[in-house]
Amino acid sequence: MAPNVLFLTLISFLSVIPFKEAKLTQLKDSDRVNSLPGQPKTPEISQFSGYITVNEAKGRALFYWFFEAQTQPNEKPLLLWLNGGPGCSSIGYGAASELGPLRVKTNGTGLAFNTYAWNQEANLLFLESPVGVGFSYTNTSSDFTKIDDAFVxxxxxxxxxxxxxxxxxxxxxxxxxxxxxxxxxxxxxxxELVYDRNNVKSSSYTYINLKGFMVGNAITDNYYDSKGLVEYAWSHSVVSDQVYRQANQVCNFRLSNWSNACDDVVNTIYNEYKDIDIYNIYAPKCNLPQASFVANNRDGVEKLSAQEKFMRIRMLAGYDPCYSVYAEDFFNNADVQRSLHAFVREGDGKWRVCNDSILNAYNFSVFSVLPIYSKLINAGLRIWVYSGDADGRVPVIGTRYCMEAIGLPIKTQWRPWYQNMQVGGRVVEYEKGLTLVTIRGAGHLVPLNKPQEALLLINSFLLNKTLPTNK
Incomplete structure (x- = not known):
């Protein structure tokens, strides 16, 4: 190649780089949220929201809402938050009802500042996943037939x-x-996927500086979680001794398919929870008419077997103050959607806190993530698991079984931890960075039920500090 041609080619190549950077900067700037309807004027909140394409060929894009840390954003870590369901929104639950700096008010028409927001400790990123959840979308309808854990x-x-x-x-x-x-x-x-791709030699994968993860009231292992659900219902006086004995006689939760007798007795347990909130057994239920509709009709839960109900972890109804109803009212406001650079493509054009079609089509193919725990613990990642001890749906008993099954030596024994001179819960630390924490009196959504304790929890996790064990 002639020298002048080589020179021009090089100049042309280099000019592409600043062009791409300028375009990305422009996209970031266009994602900035100046203000939302009903947002309090103070304090100032630096926030962004919009779409990130995850598969150009299929036209798949996921919606995010991001809050910079309230102080020292240039120094604090990045924390990604995900809600489950499958099919429930991290915007409606995590961001707007639990741990974000802006929480939807109880009338659904405005926002209040959350003094216990987790962006005090980290730059906080919420993601609506998988496609079809909230504002996230796909242009390829066949994607909905392929959604499983690996796809997500x-x-x-x-x-x-x-x-x-x-x-x-x-x-x-x-x-x-x-x-x-x-x-x-x-x-x-x-x-695990981030860790594996970080460790591909001579790879073109982007390196992501993953340090660890923390999960709460988490579905982990089908056997232990099912066993824990039954034992919790009995030990907390929800079901009789006879029902508990029958469940122990006819259920083998290690099987991939439960027997009809087991299905019947677990349905009996679910029926005993009808008049209370299984997700927070000591809290009042939401009595708004909309919430009753959500609970009884939208996911067709009555048509499912007990085993199918167990696999579908989505929120039914809710816990006062009816947060899911208020979130739906807020995010279906056209002015809110414009401010968030968001739109609804799926279904009837309504934003839903949970998408039933995702829930019902989800392919449950993974029955335990405990092998991933062992792998990542041995890789040196820090892992904390927490559990609100008033949750009957994914109860602390099953979570304790799961952590014990990993088989790590105990570093510090089970003991209370304190918040404002009161017992906040219990904690046990294992070797190699695994910690189990309970939060006293919290249900399935710990940051909603116990926001002050949850803020202390995330602070201790990120700074790798022991929870306070002295009053």
Whole structure:
């Protein structure tokens, strides 16, 4: 090649780089949210939201909502939050009802500042996943027939890679993942995928500085979680001794398919929870008419077998103050959607806190993520698991069984930890960075029920500090 041609080719190649960077900067700037309807004027909140394409060929894009840390955003880690379901929104639950800095008010028409928001401790990223959840979408309808744990992990990984291109200042930042409920699958599976691709030699994969993950009230292992659900219902006086004995006689939860007798007795247990909230057994139920409709009709739960109900972890009704109903009212406001650069493509054009079609079509093919725990613990990642001890749906008993099954030596014994001179819960630390924490009096959604304790929890996890064990 002639020298002048080589020179022009090089100049042309180099000019593409700043062009791409300028385009990414432009996309980031266009994602900035200046203000939302009903948002309080103070304090100022730096926030972004929009779409990240995860598969161009299929037209799949995931929606995110991101809040910079309230102080020292240039130094604090990046934390990704995922809700489960499968099919429930991390925007409606995690961001707007639990741990984000802006929580939907009880009338659904405005926002209040959350003084216990987790972006005090980290740059906080919420993701609606998989496609079909909330504002996330696909242009290929056949995608909905393929959704399983691996599909979700791959899309979430591609989201992260492309989001970091748009926000390159976070590429080298310490990165953590957290979530609750069926995100007990999503979180460790995404962590494993990040870890594996970080360790591909001579790879073109983007390096993501993963340090660990934390999950709450997390579906982990079908056997232990099912066993725990039955034992919790009996030990907390929800079912009789006779029902408990019958369940122990006819149920073998190690089987991939339960017997009819087992299905019947577990349905009996579910029926005993009808008049209370299985997700927070000591809290009042939401009595709004909309919530009753959600609970009894939208997911067709009465048509499912007990085993199918067990696999579908989505929120039914809710816990006062009826947060899911208020979230739907807020995010279906056209002005809110415009401010968030969002739109609804699926179904009837309504934003739903949970998408029933995802729930009912989901392919449950992974029955335990405990092998991933062992793998990532041995790789040196820090892992915390927490459990609100008033949750009957994914109860602390099953979670304790799961952690014990990993087989690690105990570093510090089971003991209370304290918040404001009161017992916040219990904690046990295992060797190699595994910690189990309970939160006293919290249900399935710990940051909603016990926000102050949850903030202390995330602070201790990110800073790798022991929870306070002295008053």
């Amino acid at each position: 992990a791959e899309d979430a990984y591609n989201f992260l890679v492309n989001w970091l291109k748009r926000f390159p200042q976070y590429k080298s930042r310490d990165f953590y993942i957290s979530g609750e409920s069926y995100a007990g699958h999503y979180v460790p599976q995404l962590a």
